[in-house]
Amino acid sequence: MRDVSIVGVGIGHWGELWNDSLRDLAVAASLKAIADAGVDRVDSAVIGCMSSGIFTGQEHLASVLGDYLGRGPLPVTRVESACASGALAFKAGYAEVAAGISDVVLVCGAEKMNDLDGSESTYALGTAADQEYEGYNGATFPGLYAMMALRHMHEFGTTRRQLSLVAVKNHANGLQNPNAQFQMAITPEDVEKSAKVADPLRLLDCSPVTDGAAALILVPTELAKKLAPGGAPVAVRGIGHATDTIALHSRASLTRLRAVEVSAERAYQSAGVKPADIHLAEVHDCFTIAELMAMEALGFAAPGQSGPMVERGETAIGGRIPINPSGGLKSKGHPVGATGVAQILEIVEQLRGQAGGRQVKGAKLGLAQNMGGTGGSSIVTILGA
Amino acid sequence: MQPQKYWREIPARYRLEGGRCKKCRKAFLPSRLVCDACGSREFEKARFTGTGTVHSFTMIHTPPSGYSGPYVLAIVELDGGPKLTMQIADCGADEAKIGDKVRVEFRKLTQVGDAGVLCYGYKAVLV
């Protein structure tokens, strides 16, 4: 196995991008990453996308990306693991480089979500749950996370205000991210007065519907030293990957994310580090409750202690362990297949020291956690400067 | 939804027919080929009781296409059976709470447009 480094990043502004198609988004981010890496060739590409078939009617993204990148008959692989499709694409690209199959691998994550209306996109996202035994009965993702939130409140005394503070923090961070969908500060009262989505969750507890893409270039660390990319190479220190039940109701506990716990253990082990060593993390805050539960599953907070930790400001930039300095899914946006790639991209920019107003000072070791569904799949990646 | 996709799940949806692991007695709906608790591959058919307890719930204000809200969605632990996701019918936002006893009723879940198949199944009602 070869050591792998990230030498190029590409991302654009995320949001409701009426002018851009899925192929426009994926190709633009990929070309930026190639330029940033300063590579003259790409040996292979992996694209992560959750549901281009439902969102846009287009499958066969391998051919779409290969065609529009204009680099001849490039081998391209499309992977899917719901909202964890991005990190799964990264894992596939990592494995290809580590195994010596390819030297220069492009990893792209993309999703075009605004070609559907609200209830159609709710349905499309719902396909990441158990279609026959959750979706059929009227479950939605906000609904499933809401039931996790209610249980968390019931078992640990987590408060409505603590949920709000996650959104407030992530919006504050997003203000410093020029690519974020939302460039606006919010107050806890704004969250608590926003439209009801699935009690106790309100609109500002939820990540938005977003069009966007992100891309990375992976090479063997040996080769990275010979390139002159847009920033210092960032090493992949460890990856952990796990799954859990497809239906939330099949789990013994609604307040634990087992796949995140196990994927984190595996990542920590392969990197030879522990939670306390991590300087910053991008976690999968598709809903405010998800950030709290991810903090606990990653070992940053004891079970039930994530809410008070957010209240104490320990997860803000400048706090003990800044979480989602990019603004998170909440503020940066959540084009589902792109999210996992963008989380890793944020860690790369932070470790390169290129994160501008949201820079976590002295960051040397970062973690990205990306999950699918209600935690039915999870990938944790640890990167080092 | 095509009728074959709906039809296949009729025993589970109409009469809570699932499986129980012969070795460790764990209950499943739908039944499985492998028990995720003990690894056994031997199952017996089980018809679960129509009573249970609310484990968690929410009021859905933004339903997916084909469903009209708001409605209460819950995870219900069936007595002697598995936990299942189901709506609580005829229930207002402030009427349900964790631990409430429910009874399963036969209700319509959705329909495919104005001319497609009617989709029935289980919902809970507070007792």
Place this chain on the structure above:
Amino acid sequence: MAKIGIIGYGSCIPRNRIKVEEIAKVWGADAESFKRGLLLEEKSVPSPDQDTITMAVEASRRAVLRAGIDPAKIGALYVGSESHPYAVKPSGTVLAEALGATPECHTADLEFACKAGTEAMYICSQLVKAGSVPYALAVGADTSQGAPGDALEYSAAAGAAAFVFGSEEDKIVAELVDTYAFMTDTPDFWRREHMHYPRHGGRFTGEPAFFKHVCGAARGMMAKTKTQPSDFRYVVFHQPNGKFPLRAGQMLGFKKEQILTGWLVNRLGNTYSGASPLGLTAVLDEAQAGDRILVVSFGSGAGSDGFVFQATGRLASVQKLAAGTREQLDNKKRYLDYGTYARYRGKIRMAEK
């Protein structure tokens, strides 16, 4: 001749209600005239997820529970309704599957306006009597629609009643003494294919339709069984409004107290195929061993079925096994405003899909 009869019964009444005043307000009508003239106060309304099939299942589950039988042994089941959710495809197959009565079971959906439920009872009782099947399940269920603003809108309601017929003497809760049928071709009320709301003949639905057939069947039934009104503890008539069954009773020589136990219409509305069957379930909830019960249905078009039942000693032991009819009628009610009622009943024109 071996005895046959009802071995289990059950009912299903939706929780929603709308008051006569609430409907009258929308149409600028005089609520008092409906309350005094037709003795209607409020009616049941199905939730959007309830229809003839779902109510048939709930009522039948209660009936099977009271019968204490293995549903797989139900050899025939019939659902009588004028609001079968499918125009083509049986309600009965869904019911059979939900109960676990498939595959060795005969079924058909029946329609005869408001008497489709007693048609099912009639057929089931005869199949059991003939020894063709061990148990037969009869259901009368409807989610009736009255056109907005029409007089029928004040009464068209929703509910279901189910009866398991059997011949094992130790299982019978109400022995079927005899049956009688009376019908002519009388177009007093109808709904053409593809039409959403029914049409009716106004006052023509009274004397030549309801009263002629109900009284004809009741008299025929009593003549056939050599009984008179005083032989019955209870009588149940079809109840399209509060006034008609009381008046029929008066014409036939029944006292009001014989009618009132099964007279649900003032607060239930007209449940069409479920109407006289639901009245019978309310009577069975109260009756004691030896009580004789006369049931006379009415279906527009037009005809009446007559039944004479006699309660047995087993009835008392099954009455409390499932929710009673008056219990469902009186408890857990949710009152709807007209707007919500209109949404629930699909009276609002929605975007095409």
